[in-house]
């Protein structure tokens with residue numbers, strides 16, 4: 036076979052669909068054969084985007100040096116070298132390089148982790164192969180495949196369209212143009228630019244409306260988006276509001292530190308001290324006060340948060356979501372599929388003459404239709420029941436497949452349930468299709484709230500309809516009796532029946548028929564008033580087992596949970612009561628609002644009403660956007676779930692847009708910050724918990740690291756002001772900062788979540804990272820460090836120690852105090868004993884590594900000469916540990932007092 040590779044990519048749009056089919060040796064209706072597809076897969080490779088080039092390696096490495104604090108170090112290192120202090124200079128440069136290497140590795144790891152997480156959210160493609168429609172992963176697509184797309188899909192490859200119905204595609208991923216483009220299959224001039232190739236659907240773009248079919252002409256790197264990827268590369272953005280805040284903080288800090296260093300230098304000169312020595316002191320102050328480990332700690336903590344969330348089936352698509360999640364104050368969740376299983380079973384059928392109970396469970400087709408008295412009902416004697424079952428089963432796109440003794444469904448669970456009940460009543464799906472071939476369809480959508488199909492029946496036609504009851508009452512003017520007689524509809528009786536069923540938490544759909552029907556009249560405009568209601572089908576969708584405890588956990592954590600659903604208010608209320616969203620005891624008639632209620636609210640009352648209500652029923656996707664905005668106006672941090680194309684604006688507006696991994700459309704996933712791979716509400720709660728953990732661990736790291744920096748800076752400042760020798764040298768300070776940040780501080784990122792974290796109220800979005808209490812503690816520890824190290828240094832000198840020995844004692848004091856304080860920082864409120872000393876194994880390992888490092892710098896002659904240290908005797912260590920104990924006791928007492936208050 037001639038390989039289709041000879042085919043020029045730029046001309047796909049310039050020839051007819053017929054020619055494309057010939058050229059790619061495929062069939063416009065049956066698609067490729069499975070064998071041919073397998074061969075082409077070998078030849079062309081998987082349909083994957085080429086590995087991103089990203090920003091150039093050199094640029095990324097250089098980027099690590101592009102921090103104001105690093106500039107200070109670089110300048111300090113250079114001047115130190117010019118002054119002939121080569122050892123100091125080498126140590127400073129070594130620190131800068133180690134810091135850059137750690138930063139680079141961490142960033143690359145975080146980036147790789149985020150990218151591999153994306154792969155968890157798999158994109159499927161609908162293809163026709165061997166004449167059968169099937170769903171495959173988009174990776175398996177090959178040139179020549181016949182692909183079907185519909186609203187909500189991501190176009191899986193570059194496709195030349197053969198057929199389409201109202202197809203509209205959002206091509207912003209490719210062209211930047213966000214207004215969806217209408218597609219057709221008309222041949223275009225060869226020179227048409229990509230953005231105007233209306234007969235092509237390009238890989239990575241999103242179908243916002245309609246449907247279409249076409250032949251794959253390019254996959255993977257050969258696609259237009261593949262080309263762009265190769266050229267530009269889109270680096271993963273690792274910035275979050277917090278990292279930006281920290282970046283601003285470090286700019287301010289740099290200025291502050293430089294000013295202080297200059298002041299130190301000036302004081303030294305004024306006191307007629309040696310210029311070189313004073314300069315060294317100023318450098319020491321600068322390097323000491325710079326929290327070198329902070330950027331790496333933030334990235335690592337966020338990355339660990341992302342992977343912990345992924346383990347709990349929440350995939351983060353945008354890094355800022357990790358920290359925003361922890362501050363969530365309201366979760367707006369869909370009912371169907373998120374709070375419930377989305378496993379529908381018809382339990383009752385209502386017709387004007389006879390209610391029917393249905394037995395059986397799940398999608399299994401064993402079960403029977405019984406009257407209230409328990410006797411089997413006969414379809415022969417109840418025409419309305421027969422039509423109700425028929426409408427439900429034939430106006431239906433779901434497919435039932437049996438896998439051994441298990442039944443699986445393809446398609447919408449609501450429809451599958453109606454198919455199952457028809458089989459229980461004795462219909463067979465194949466016979467149904469054969470007896471009444473479908474001619475046309477008005478598809479279901481959340482806005483339309485019904486579906487209608489036109490069928491050939493005997494010599495004429497019949498229209499079958501099913502949908503939400505309120506909507507169906509607008510379409511129906513008559514109802515059918517058991518004997519087949521048609522009479523004016525008794526709306527109040529129907530609504531009463533609906534209320535009774537919905538109050539049990541059942542989802543109720545009405546069915547209707549129009550017979551005989553004129554095919555020319557099959558349109559949305561012609562249906563109102565022209566349909567005969569035949570009955571109601573009520574189905575159970577059980578609440579998810581994990582939903583109730585998760586909702587309770589949210590409430591305990593001060594997070595409001597609101598249910599948003601397209602379903603009937605009574606059904607929604609019953610389910611909301613069952614999962615705890617609605618407090619059954621409190622009879623607040625404002626707790627449940629319908630879409631109509633929302634529309635009728637005066638704008639000034641809208642936010643109040645939204646904040647008070649817990650259940651929003653019969654809500655349209657457009658109203659979701661208004662709900663999010665109203666809650667945000669109230670200062671809430673809103674997580675909102677969604678799955679459809681029309682949910683995208685609300686998902687984007689929400690602080691955390693949450694899409695469903697299984698049932699959600701690609702459009703929704705694209706707009707979301709987080710994707711739930713199991714669609715479960717409990718997963719949102721889990722992610723919030725992890726988000727709080729991330730924020731906690733970051734705060735703990737900062738609370739731990741700052742006292743060292745402040746303490747070191749102050750010690751130098753005091754030494755200069757008093758005109759005495761420096762208790763620690765710049766290289767020693769760098770040693771402390773670097774080793775403790777890696778061996779001690781970073782271990783806080785692995786800190787398990789604290790018990791009781793989900794009993795606290797959410798963090799106030801406006802609250803600064805460090806509360807006043809924490810600032811107080813940081814200053815307290817800084818002060819203790821200064822006093823302790825000063826006293827120790829002076830004591831050692833006064834008692835005959837050499838300068839290097841006294842400095843080694845001061846250096847070790849800083850590290851030992853940091854190690855002790857590390858255990859205290861594992862909880863910002865509880866005592867270190869309370870959470871157990873060994874519950875974070877990594878932390879214990881880190882402390883041991885640090886201990887070895889301290890022994891080396893204290894006793895290894897080579898290190899003694901580089902860092903100007905000297906061995907300590909047992910007495911020295913004793914004094915160090917005694918001071919560290921005192922600091923721990925004081926910090927413990929401060930915590931205890933604050934907790935008591």
Ligand code: ATP
Nearest residue numbers: 369370371479481484485486501502503600601602
């Ligand atoms: P949620 O927003 O909680 O996921 P939902 O699934 O009930 O709720 P929609 O899918 O918008 O929301 O459905 C709205 C209403 O339309 C349903 O309550 C039901 O009455 C009706 N409906 C649902 N699916 C179909 C369908 N396939 N054909 C006809 N009507 C349907």
